[in-house]
Amino acid sequence: MPEEVKPVTTISWPKVFLTVLTIVVVAGVIAGALFWYFYIRQPETSSSVNITKPATSSAQKDMTAGWRTYSNETYGFEIKYPKTYQIKEHPKSEDLYHYLAEFSSPPSAETFMSIVVVKDVDIYKNASPKFVAER
Numbered sequence: 001m002p003e004e005v006k007p008v009t010t011i012s013w014p015k016v017f018l019t020v021l022t023i024v025v026v027a028g029v030i031a032g033a034l035f036w037y038f039y040i041r042q043p044e045t046s047s048s049v050n051i052t053k054p055a056t057s058s059a060q061k062d063m064t065a066g067w068r069t070y071s072n073e074t075y076g077f078e079i080k081y082p083k084t085y086q087i088k089e090h091p092k093s094e095d096l097y098h099y100l101a102e103f104s105s106p107p108s109a110e111t112f113m114s115i116v117v118v119k120d121v122d123i124y125k126n127a128s129p130k131f132v133a134e135r
Contacts, residue, residue, distance in 0.1 A: 072100055075117060 064080045071078040090099035100115040
């Protein structure tokens with residue numbers, strides 16, 4: 001029995017080279033298009049988009065318009081409060097605290113805010129030099 005002869009296949013190197021070259025070129029074109037789309041292209045502006053700027057402070061509604069102002073010249077501050085609130089000023093002073101005012105809201109007249117000044121407190125009195133230097 002004669003042996004079967006297998007046909008010899010020869011590799012066509014020019015075809016292999018062209019196939020590889022085509023794949024590289026197509027991949028390069030795709031990569032370049034993606035790079036342009038995500039990194040270089042300017043976003044399109046649409047005329048249908050309505051962009052409004054936030055209102056300036058002069059154009060915004062003043063939420064405290066018509067409120068009263070409590071001011072303390074000794075300590076140099078002011079606080080606005082609604083007309084309906086009641087304020088009771090305190091001339092009393094204790095060892096560490098100076099009570100300036102209490103604010104209450106009718107009808108309960110229960111105090112909901114007090115202004116108190118802490119007097120003669122040296123927060124650095126017992127602090128280490130390192131703590132003071134860091135402040």
